[in-house]
Amino acid sequence: MRRGVTDAAHAYSEWQQAVAGVLAKSRRVDASELGPEPQKLLETTTYDGVTISPLYTGRDERPEPPLPGVFPFVRGADANRDVNSGWLVNAQFGQGAVDASAVNRTILDSLENGVSALQLSVGGENLPTASLAVALEGVLLDLAPLTLDAGADAETASEQILALLDTRAAAGDGVADRAQVRVGLGVAPLTSAFSGAADVELAQAVALAETAAGREESIRAITVDGTAFHNAGASDAEELGAAVAAGVEYLRALTNAGLSISVALGQLEFRLAATDDQFQTIAKFRAGRQVWARVAQVCGASEFGGAVQHAVTSAAMMAQRDPWVNMLRTTLAAFGAGVGGADSVTVLPFDVALPAGAAGVSKSFSARIARNTQLLLLEESHLGRVLDPGAGSWYVEDLTEEIAAKAWEFFQQIEAVGGYSAALGSGVIGDRIAATKAARDSDIAHRRTTVTGVNEFPNLAEAPLPTEAIESGATVARYAAAFEALRDRSDAFLAANGARPQVFLAPLGPVAEHNGRSTFAANLLASGGIEALNPGPLDAGNGSIAAAVKESGARIAVLCGTDKRYAEQGAAAVAALREAGIEQVLLAGPEKIFAGVEGAERPDGFLTARIDAVAALTALLDAIDGDNE
Structure with a gap:
């Protein structure tokens, strides 16, 4: 028995080491920096404050609850429910x-x-x-x-x-x-x-x-x-x-x-x-x-x-x-x-x-x-x-x-x-429920919580909803409501202007380089009902940016590329976009890439996975609506 316990403890320790190795590699740190229980980095917390572990083992075992029909009825109130019909x-x-x-x-x-x-x-x-x-x-x-x-x-x-x-x-x-x-x-x-x-x-x-x-x-x-x-x-x-x-x-x-x-x-x-x-x-x-x-x-x-x-x-x-x-x-x-x-x-x-x-x-x-x-x-x-x-x-x-x-x-x-x-x-x-709703709304707005088809993988080609579209009830706080309000604005813009709100993508370097961030940017924009105009790979030094911007007619642009490409061409690309008539330049990536860059060569904002997408998209729609007034 003791040997079995020892073997189990050793196996668990080996598993922890394997977890540390994988996490250290993904986080680009040494495994020793992750502490004695690296698996805790994978834990999540529910809105009730309950911690969800990445793995449950015999260490988490609880006493077996009584059979169905027996107090406290955890396993069911009726021990004789017809299993042929179910619920x-x-x-x-x-x-x-x-x-x-x-x-x-x-x-x-x-x-x-x-x-x-x-x-x-x-x-x-x-x-x-x-x-x-x-x-x-x-x-x-x-x-x-x-x-x-x-x-x-x-x-x-x-x-x-x-x-x-x-x-x-x-x-x-x-x-x-x-x-x-x-x-x-x-x-x-x-x-x-x-x-x-x-x-x-x-x-x-x-x-x-x-x-x-x-x-x-x-x-x-x-x-x-x-x-x-x-x-x-x-x-x-x-x-x-x-x-x-x-x-x-x-x-x-x-x-x-x-x-x-x-x-x-x-x-x-x-x-x-x-x-x-x-x-x-x-x-x-x-x-x-x-x-x-x-x-x-x-x-x-x-x-x-x-x-x-x-x-x-x-x-x-x-x-x-x-x-x-x-x-x-x-x-x-x-x-x-x-x-x-x-x-x-x-x-x-x-x-x-x-x-x-x-x-x-x-x-x-x-x-x-x-x-x-x-x-x-x-x-x-x-x-x-x-x-x-x-x-x-x-x-x-x-x-x-x-x-x-x-x-x-x-x-x-x-x-x-x-x-x-x-x-x-x-x-x-x-008040307690309102606080939970606010926390969930924030998670959805920041896309920490995914609502498929709404804040992730939206279908921008979807037909506009009827103007009399209603929610399921005034007392229902639907999770998708904030993003769908943005999509409603896009539908109204389409009806008034014959095209959806548009933002120009400025992809730097070959497709293999910019595809990750250009896809991210297009998906983010679509969740707010904004169409991303992607002209294909551009170069900050050959005049392709000016020609592409002129053809698009857009006034807002998102620069997309790798960190390395940003370091080489980012500032020049921002300047080229402004010279071509772009009024607002955003960067798909973190702000640290442009640390120390000021003036016309610095982007006006940065789009990352951690931003409040509802706030950012609302601001973009406000700017586009302003351009069309």
Whole structure:
């Protein structure tokens, strides 16, 4: 045994030496300068302050959590979930609809093609509440659970659905065990108070829960909507911590109304966001169950602490530009939620951030792709066949514990100021989430965080969006918004001038030399909707710069080349660009290359991978707009 431990320690030491060698070479330093644990240079930190290691080994092993269905329910709340069907494939219906018969046909068609749970939007601008019975004609609610999304009309919609259940029972609908009929009334007054969405008052929610608790069917009145926090910019632990705090306030209200803690726990379900960071999503859903189980334990009802979780793919991560990439994002999100143990999953349509038809496809096509994303995971990849397949992974288990700890810490901070509503009023929740949003926005603006098709690998040839392009909702802080605002400016410029904003590239030396930086510059400019005009290799001393600038008609230029080429020709090239009529000269590279150079031979700015790209591109568009006034 001792020999095995010694061998493992020796192997680990050798691995550290190998890491040091590679890092030393890439950083151009001696390996001895990297310290005794060089692998720590590869660590990353999440917005929750959780450190992610580059490699997890037996050194990171944590105690194995109990089996699914056993407190603290990390591995799942239901030990008997049908592994043949996996999680429930949820889909949304009724949004903006007025024809209940058409909604009914869509629902039945979807059920025949793989949907196994329904979310029905009623009231307001959606399906009229009086049309619920028509929309649900032929829908077997003991086989396909239903959740209402009725906002301020939730009380009326709930009365309608309960009356429908009574009518069906009286008519003999063939359901022997009424508990198999599963309905969520979907009221969410506390989280709606954060997001600004219309909803019923807390007292009405409590009254509905009392009614639901007395029914033979399995009816949950309240949805703790964590997506309200996520869509505002919250991190994973912040979403969980705020949602748990809201859940505890619901428990207090329900028990004060006379419900037992076990019944009160049964009246709540959680709706959480799933993102394209698959491991974060897996760990978040596992951690969410663990934290809520701790609440139930403190309340003296451990066995009732298995949180019911409904995952919705993140609306914040969806992009308007190159929206086809959203299919990849939602696939990863659905994967993470399913593997993380969500009871039901909703995949948002890939064009959800766009006006209807803006992506050039029908609504039915978008819905089919969203549905089939889950069906491919379930029926072809068989992801539902194993409960909690991430269990035992050193990384997943460690990340789960870390997120749970951070979520519990935030929950305690909320409780310390008087609970959820008090924290909401004092700004404790909003300020914390706003700080996280600002940090994420900065990372995206500096392109430390990649949004494919937006701040990296943009498609400048993409057709302009309709002028009525809208975001997915006023309460959704989409990650791509700042760059897409720049692209909107480019579209407006194109419409007014017949061409996109343009910047001249001045590549020095042969293609092999300048290609790296000219490609970088073109990609950066395109992310702001600016077209890069590349005339090919230029020479500072043969007059080619002047001729190329004259042909382009541009007033802004980016010099591209190697450090060595800059040292030889950079100053002369800058001077030649100015003499040719260029008003602003930028350099693709660090400022240190022009240390000591002053006057007309010094660039006006420097484009590097670390700049605030949104600020730099905004300034360029301002300058180009100014030239065209």
